Amino acid sequence: MSDSFRFQLLATHGTARAGVFSTPHGDIETPTFAPVGTQASVKGLTPSQLIDLNTQLVLANTYHLYMRPGDDLIAEMGGLHTFMSWERPILTDSGGFQVFSLGDINSINKDGVTFQNHLDGSRHTFTPERAIKIQENLGADIIMAFDECPDPYDREYNEQALERTHDWAKRCKEAKRRSDQALFGIVQGGVFPDLRVQSARFIDSLDFPGNAIGGLSVGESKEEMYQIISAVNKHLPSHKPRYLMGVGTPLDLIHGILRGIDLFDCVQPTRLARHKAAFTKTGRMNVGKKMYASDPSPLIQDCTCYTCKHFSRAYLRHLVQQKELLASTLLSIHNIHVLLSLTEGLRTAIIENSLSSFLEGYLQDTYISLPISL
Amino acid sequence: MSDSFRFQLLATHGTARAGVFSTPHGDIETPTFAPVGTQASVKGLTPSQLIDLNTQLVLANTYHLYMRPGDDLIAEMGGLHTFMSWERPILTDSGGFQVFSLGDINSINKDGVTFQNHLDGSRHTFTPERAIKIQENLGADIIMAFDECPDPYDREYNEQALERTHDWAKRCKEAKRRSDQALFGIVQGGVFPDLRVQSARFIDSLDFPGNAIGGLSVGESKEEMYQIISAVNKHLPSHKPRYLMGVGTPLDLIHGILRGIDLFDCVQPTRLARHKAAFTKTGRMNVGKKMYASDPSPLIQDCTCYTCKHFSRAYLRHLVQQKELLASTLLSIHNIHVLLSLTEGLRTAIIENSLSSFLEGYLQDTYISLPISL
Numbered sequence: 001m002s003d004s005f006r007f008q009l010l011a012t013h014g015t016a017r018a019g020v021f022s023t024p025h026g027d028i029e030t031p032t033f034a035p036v037g038t039q040a041s042v043k044g045l046t047p048s049q050l051i052d053l054n055t056q057l058v059l060a061n062t063y064h065l066y067m068r069p070g071d072d073l074i075a076e077m078g079g080l081h082t083f084m085s086w087e088r089p090i091l092t093d094s095g096g097f098q099v100f101s102l103g104d105i106n107s108i109n110k111d112g113v114t115f116q117n118h119l120d121g122s123r124h125t126f127t128p129e130r131a132i133k134i135q136e137n138l139g140a141d142i143i144m145a146f147d148e149c150p151d152p153y154d155r156e157y158n159e160q161a162l163e164r165t166h167d168w169a170k171r172c173k174e175a176k177r178r179s180d181q182a183l184f185g186i187v188q189g190g191v192f193p194d195l196r197v198q199s200a201r202f203i204d205s206l207d208f209p210g211n212a213i214g215g216l217s218v219g220e221s222k223e224e225m226y227q228i229i230s231a232v233n234k235h236l237p238s239h240k241p242r243y244l245m246g247v248g249t250p251l252d253l254i255h256g257i258l259r260g261i262d263l264f265d266c267v268q269p270t271r272l273a274r275h276k277a278a279f280t281k282t283g284r285m286n287v288g289k290k291m292y293a294s295d296p297s298p299l300i301q302d303c304t305c306y307t308c309k310h311f312s313r314a315y316l317r318h319l320v321q322q323k324e325l326l327a328s329t330l331l332s333i334h335n336i337h338v339l340l341s342l343t344e345g346l347r348t349a350i351i352e353n354s355l356s357s358f359l360e361g362y363l364q365d366t367y368i369s370l371p372i373s374l
Numbered sequence: 375m376s377d378s379f380r381f382q383l384l385a386t387h388g389t390a391r392a393g394v395f396s397t398p399h400g401d402i403e404t405p406t407f408a409p410v411g412t413q414a415s416v417k418g419l420t421p422s423q424l425i426d427l428n429t430q431l432v433l434a435n436t437y438h439l440y441m442r443p444g445d446d447l448i449a450e451m452g453g454l455h456t457f458m459s460w461e462r463p464i465l466t467d468s469g470g471f472q473v474f475s476l477g478d479i480n481s482i483n484k485d486g487v488t489f490q491n492h493l494d495g496s497r498h499t500f501t502p503e504r505a506i507k508i509q510e511n512l513g514a515d516i517i518m519a520f521d522e523c524p525d526p527y528d529r530e531y532n533e534q535a536l537e538r539t540h541d542w543a544k545r546c547k548e549a550k551r552r553s554d555q556a557l558f559g560i561v562q563g564g565v566f567p568d569l570r571v572q573s574a575r576f577i578d579s580l581d582f583p584g585n586a587i588g589g590l591s592v593g594e595s596k597e598e599m600y601q602i603i604s605a606v607n608k609h610l611p612s613h614k615p616r617y618l619m620g621v622g623t624p625l626d627l628i629h630g631i632l633r634g635i636d637l638f639d640c641v642q643p644t645r646l647a648r649h650k651a652a653f654t655k656t657g658r659m660n661v662g663k664k665m666y667a668s669d670p671s672p673l674i675q676d677c678t679c680y681t682c683k684h685f686s687r688a689y690l691r692h693l694v695q696q697k698e699l700l701a702s703t704l705l706s707i708h709n710i711h712v713l714l715s716l717t718e719g720l721r722t723a724i725i726e727n728s729l730s731s732f733l734e735g736y737l738q739d740t741y742i743s744l745p746i747s748l
Contacts, residue, residue: 039693041700044700046423047684069695076668077688083686306420310459312457314451322415324415326418329703
């Protein structure tokens with residue numbers, strides 16, 4: 001690991017941990033959640049609003065930024081931090097997930113993936129070397145290895161894809177040049193515990209400064225997801241940060257953190273906001289419902305976010321009914337706050353050895369109980 | 375005028391003036407511009423962002439709020455200030471302009487207007503008494519008399535409409551009950567100076583705590599508009615605030631203020647923002663243009679708004695191209711700032727007796743010159 005990056009564990013409780021990951025753009029107190037700025041913008045929120053939310057890390061999508069406005073342009077503008085005016089840490093994914101979910105795949109082979117893009121049908125090839133080069137142009141603090149994201153239930157495909165993903169991880173490591181970026185490896189293997197363990201061992205052997213679990217929350221059951229996290233984390237070193245990609249509901253964060261995850265990202269809080277939905281402590285509510293039309297209470301009683309401190313359900317319902325832009329902003333503020341205040345609460349509880357009582361308090365009235373020791 | 379409202383003139387320069395209008399929700403330093411929150415929300419901006427912009431007064435639309443979510447509901451929720459969480463002064467229009475521009479008019483007579491609304495075709499009747507009752511339910515600090523807004527070039531129609539508008543103004547004054555609201559009269563009369571003067575005299579005779587000029591910026595030439603403002607203001611008392619409705623470009627604000635206007639409102643800064651346009655000092659620029667794709671400079675050099683301090687034209691161009699929500703927010707912040715910093719600058723210049731040099735500085739490099747004494 002470069003001198004710029006350091007992961008310090010402050011406390012553990014079972015497999016759960018609290019730590020600090022140092023980057024060239026500042027410390028990330030873990031566990032934490034990263035809001036997603038697909039196009040170098042967390043939809044509807046200014047950097048100032050993200051800072052008010054105590055956002056420590058923002059994710060941006062390599063695939064989208066490579067397409068528009070182009071990684072060369074962003075490099076010319078001084079890199080992503082300057083371009084989007086975000087001075088704190090940034091993480092970019094490798095583009096792998098989007099190539100496989102948005103692109104029209106022409107061919108996948110040992111070298112990389114050729115696909116037509118979802119915007120204009122133009123043809124592109126992503127190789128591990130290309131994915132690293134693009135991410136070096138973008139200039140995030142944490143960058144990701146290029147991986148293949150297969151159907152999680154197709155055993156044969158997962159075996160083949162895993163070979164490529166492991167080979168590509170090695171090539172990403174070799175291709176990387178910048179010392180002010182930390183490259184994380186990604187564990188794949190679908191819903192198959194043996195493949196996942198095999199992948200975790202291999203990725204660990206490449207000695208990345210951090211490790212991620214990819215290909216989850218893509219259709220498998222919660223039980224499958226949680227079991228895989230537990231199985232994988234046993235084989236990922238505890239002195240390095242663990243990042244669960246694309247996961248971001250309150251309950252998934254709790255489950256992940258209890259199993260030793262340090263970082264999360266997900267479009268959920270902002271995407272739900274654009275679809276009229278607000279996170280409750282463990283679920284969600286559709287703010288557009290008529291039952292809220294004259295409800296003077298905030299989204300969540302005692303929530304300390306800007307939205308809940310200033311606006312009623314009645315007002316928010318009015319905004320979503322009238323398709324006001326502000327609805328999306330205010331619901332995004334609330335939804336991100338729910339996740340960040342939860343990870344902050346869990347972090348403090350791990351440090352203060354009060355995890356059980358924190359979770360009891362958090363989950364009271366929800367009829368949900370969680371095993372604390374895993 | 376109720377004790378809650380007081381207009382104090384601090385300084386004048388020719389017909390231009392600087393003052394303070396006191397309301398139950400605080401002082402409004404004039405001249406100033408009011409951003410429009412049609413649906414009880416200034417599109418894309420939080421109240422906190424509006425306060426950062428030094429917004430003193432927000433306008434909300436009676437017609438829209440009567441339709442959705444209903445003025446009764448807003449009253450039940452504690453009034454507009456509580457509903458939209460805006461603790462500073464609010465102004466509501468009377469609904470007149472929207473009835474005539476959005477409604478499908480069924481009949482206009484001495485009593486009022488019957489129309490079908492633009493959303494669902496339902497039938498409604500607005501009378502002066504109804505317009506006041508709705509505005510009392512909404513609870514703004516400044517409310518407006520119900521007026522008719524005819525084609526500005528149709529002499530005969532304007533003569534007939536003016537009779538109704540004057541009669542309705544009297545009835546609005548009689549119908550008004552709340553002492554914590556100031557009712558402003560509205561001068562109409564199309565592009566006809568004699569009708570305008572007749573209207574100004576009549577409205578003045580009703581002794582409202584403030585007077586407005588309506589029916590401008592609806593298709594007439596700038597010269598016609600500026601001449602009418604000058605003609606009308608000669609007959610509106612100088613010890614009461616003068617409000618030019620629906621006007622809001624930098625040059626129109628300068629012209630209006632030089633002619634003795636104290637208050638302005640307009641959807642322009644936020645509407646232009648949603649259509650990719652940013653105010654320059656005296657015009658506008660289309661941020662979506664390819665020429666800005668790799669332009670690292672801010673929208674306006676030396677502009678002190680949040681947007682210009684943090685983001686390049688290249689980034690803003692990327693956001694508008696990708697239809698990111700943030701584009702609208704950032705351009706709205708800039709556009710409102712341009713208008714508010716201009717009115718603040720003019721106010722200070724009037725007080726410090728430096729109007730000529732302020733305007734010279736503001737207009738330099740724009741090849742626009744204005745007569746300072748009007």
